[in-house]
Amino acid sequence: MGDAAIGIWGVPLAILAGAIRVSTPFIFVSLGETITERSGRINLGLEGTLVFAAMTAYAIDVMTGSPWLGVLAAMATGAIFGAMHGWICKWPKVNDIAIGIAMMQFGLGLAFFLGKPFIQPAAPHLPSIPFGVWSTSAPVRAALDINSLFLIGIALAILLWWALRNTRIGLILRVVGDSTDAARAMGIHPDRIRLIATTAGGSLAAVGGAYLSLYYPGSWNERISSGQGLMAVALVIFARWNPIGCVVAALLFGGAGALGPALQSVGVTEGYYLFYAAPYVLTLVILIATSSPTRSLAGAPGALSLTK
Amino acid sequence: MTVKVDDPAISLSATRRRTSLRPLLGWLARRAEPVVITLGGIFAGLALFSLFLLTLGKSPLVLYQLMYTGGFGSWFSVQNSLSRAAPLLLTALCVALPARLGLVIIGGEGAVVLGGVAAAAIALPLVGTAPVLIVLVLMAVAGFVVGGIWISLAGLLRHYRGVNETISSLLLAYIAIALMNQFVEGPLRDPASLNKPSTKPLPAGYMLGNIPGMEVHWGLVIGIVACILSWVLIEMTSFGFAARIAGGNVRAAQIQGLPVGKLIGGLTAIAGGFAGLAGMVEVAAVQGSANASLAAGYGYTGILVAFLARHNPLAIIPVAFFLGGIAAAGGLIQRRMGLPDATVLVLQGTLFIVILFCETFYGRFRIFNPDLWDTGDFKMGEA
Numbered sequence: 001m002g003d004a005a006i007g008i009w010g011v012p013l014a015i016l017a018g019a020i021r022v023s024t025p026f027i028f029v030s031l032g033e034t035i036t037e038r039s040g041r042i043n044l045g046l047e048g049t050l051v052f053a054a055m056t057a058y059a060i061d062v063m064t065g066s067p068w069l070g071v072l073a074a075m076a077t078g079a080i081f082g083a084m085h086g087w088i089c090k091w092p093k094v095n096d097i098a099i100g101i102a103m104m105q106f107g108l109g110l111a112f113f114l115g116k117p118f119i120q121p122a123a124p125h126l127p128s129i130p131f132g133v134w135s136t137s138a139p140v141r142a143a144l145d146i147n148s149l150f151l152i153g154i155a156l157a158i159l160l161w162w163a164l165r166n167t168r169i170g171l172i173l174r175v176v177g178d179s180t181d182a183a184r185a186m187g188i189h190p191d192r193i194r195l196i197a198t199t200a201g202g203s204l205a206a207v208g209g210a211y212l213s214l215y216y217p218g219s220w221n222e223r224i225s226s227g228q229g230l231m232a233v234a235l236v237i238f239a240r241w242n243p244i245g246c247v248v249a250a251l252l253f254g255g256a257g258a259l260g261p262a263l264q265s266v267g268v269t270e271g272y273y274l275f276y277a278a279p280y281v282l283t284l285v286i287l288i289a290t291s292s293p294t295r296s297l298a299g300a301p302g303a304l305s306l307t308k
Numbered sequence: 309m310t311v312k313v314d315d316p317a318i319s320l321s322a323t324r325r326r327t328s329l330r331p332l333l334g335w336l337a338r339r340a341e342p343v344v345i346t347l348g349g350i351f352a353g354l355a356l357f358s359l360f361l362l363t364l365g366k367s368p369l370v371l372y373q374l375m376y377t378g379g380f381g382s383w384f385s386v387q388n389s390l391s392r393a394a395p396l397l398l399t400a401l402c403v404a405l406p407a408r409l410g411l412v413i414i415g416g417e418g419a420v421v422l423g424g425v426a427a428a429a430i431a432l433p434l435v436g437t438a439p440v441l442i443v444l445v446l447m448a449v450a451g452f453v454v455g456g457i458w459i460s461l462a463g464l465l466r467h468y469r470g471v472n473e474t475i476s477s478l479l480l481a482y483i484a485i486a487l488m489n490q491f492v493e494g495p496l497r498d499p500a501s502l503n504k505p506s507t508k509p510l511p512a513g514y515m516l517g518n519i520p521g522m523e524v525h526w527g528l529v530i531g532i533v534a535c536i537l538s539w540v541l542i543e544m545t546s547f548g549f550a551a552r553i554a555g556g557n558v559r560a561a562q563i564q565g566l567p568v569g570k571l572i573g574g575l576t577a578i579a580g581g582f583a584g585l586a587g588m589v590e591v592a593a594v595q596g597s598a599n600a601s602l603a604a605g606y607g608y609t610g611i612l613v614a615f616l617a618r619h620n621p622l623a624i625i626p627v628a629f630f631l632g633g634i635a636a637a638g639g640l641i642q643r644r645m646g647l648p649d650a651t652v653l654v655l656q657g658t659l660f661i662v663i664l665f666c667e668t669f670y671g672r673f674r675i676f677n678p679d680l681w682d683t684g685d686f687k688m689g690e691a
Binding site: 044048084088091092093094095097098099101102103104105106107108109110111112113116227230231233234237271272273274276277280281283284287288291292293294295296 | 412414465467468469470471472474475476478479480482483485486487489490493494608609611612615647648649650651652653654655656657658660661664665667668670671
């Protein structure tokens with residue numbers, strides 16, 4: 001066994017590999033939520049979007065044999081879910097958090113409803129998408145078997161980070177997110193921008209869902225998501241509404257999640273299930289350390305109901 | 309009666325003559341607003357879901373008839389619905405009570421799970437040595453205390469550290485589930501539970517039984533009593549009054565010298581306590597042991613129940629019964645119509661979205677606001 005050969009170095013390697021493998025959906029979901037929250041809205045329903053997208057991507061893949069077509073179809077459904085959320089929340093007195101949870105239930109229900117036929121005939125094509133070529137030697141190769149969506153996610157994060165600061169669209173998004181009144185004074189329709197931002201956020205989150213069913217774990221079933229969509233909201237705070245921060249947060253979160261299995265592989269089994277809590281504890285500790293009762297979080301959009 | 313309506317003097321005297329009825333009508337109108345809007349939302353949601361069914365070539369009428377039969381049509385189905393409503397009553401309170409303080413807690417699931425584990429953990433060493441009633445009371449206390457501590461963590465972190473309570477309660481829920489798995493797989497595991505790791509089962513004699521004459525366990529009574537007590541606490545006590553002030557305007561409450569931190573800590577502890585109690589009821593009345601079934605999503609459905617009830621503890625009772633009924637009819641719909649079990653989830657999701665959307669209609673209809681009856685061209689007295 002190659003694992004035994006690397007010995008103790010297997011742990012950090014497994015954590016790194018796990019971080020890369022697990023973080024991709026978190027990257028897309030949190031980038032999507034960042035766009036949405038930067039416009040001053042919060043979409044708690046991304047869990048439903050993610051699971052529905054996972055189902056759509058898998059179904060389209062089974063039917064056409066093209067995983068990339070699956071990703072595109074998933075993005076389209078994600079955009080529809082996002083647009084629904086954005087349109088409903090533009091009405092006065094409608095609570096975006098409650099609508100998010102309702103949309104989550106709706107998306108999960110619809111995904112299970114329409115996805116039933118795709119649980120069994122799953123086996124035929126296992127559409128693992130081509131991987132990044134980064135292999136050196138040794139069993140390290142397996143760890144650095146990187147999915148192209150991961151690389152696209154990082155590129156997208158850099159692009160978004162740049163666009164938020166340097167483009168007109170980025171400026172409009174930030175103005176709407178910081179002050180509805182200022183946006184109106186500039187002649188911008190805040191509701192329209194928020195609708196677009198929520199739609200874009202939904203379609204990005206859908207890519208995360210497609211990754212789950214098309215690459216890792218790589219099949220469609222009703223327990224495909226372990227709360228990636230819900231965690232997006234926490235990760236975005238963790239990342240301070242910064243797209244680059246989203247990548248860091250997703251990697252940290254994924255790495256913390258891989259801690260338990262990595263330690264188990266070298267024989268540390270004590271408190272195995274507690275390690276499942278590691279990413280959540282880490283996020284909570286960082287939140288506690290950086291929050292303050294007297295001022296709102298640095299980088300928080302002013303119009304966001306979440307961070308008053 | 310030939311009265312010239314646009315003459316202000318005459319229309320004023322016309323309203324004067326009706327003074328005896330107007331306060332009553334006004335009171336009724338204000339009460340009617342949420343009922344009418346919610347019922348309208350339910351019908352609109354059912355209509356939308358009908359369209360969905362029609363596109364699949366299924367008959368909505370058959371489905372709604374089955375829903376009625378399976379959820380509300382017979383004593384048997386009503387009891388089934390009530391059993392399903394019981395945990396929702398308690399988890400909805402976990403959202404509704406903090407909401408009166410302006411806090412959005414979405415992590416009730418964590419309190420349910422840990423409340424269940426705590427109840428099982430305290431019961432098992434006592435089985436055989438202590439009387440049944442004592443064991444059950446201790447289980448309830450353990451569930452309440454542990455659930456209360458868990459949710460009040462989110463409240464206190466909010467007050468003293470400024471940590472957003474929505475996010476922290478969600479994170480705490482995931483941490484709670486990991487803790488439960490650790491306990492159930494580790495120190496509390498019953499070696500006989502192979503496929504589904506559980507704590508040792510409670511002996512049948514120690515279970516929380518059914519209400520006499522019903523096939524519904526005592527959890528329903530616990531839930532209803534909790535809702536009534538919560539309503540009294542919020543509406544009739546000075547504690548509830550202070551909480552409502554703090555929920556309206558924290559700054560104003562602080563200037564008035566209200567102990568906002570204690571209010572938040574206290575109310576979130578009670579709220580989490582109820583969710584913990586839901587976990588205890590699951591263990592003592594349904595599962596018989598603590599295991600992964602505790603994380604069945606009651607905490608998340610409770611959020612929606614609370615929002616549909618507009619955070620009114622008394623309104624939680626009919627809303628939970630209605631949702632329990634839909635869930636209870638699921639099996640029948642699945643068998644008779646050949647639809648997947650997720651049908652009920654889709655229907656619930658549709659209803660939730662539409663009813664929450666209908667919040668936007670509050671205050672838009674003048675008929676519900678007596679203060680506006682005599683303004684503009686709308687005159688209640690003349691209608």
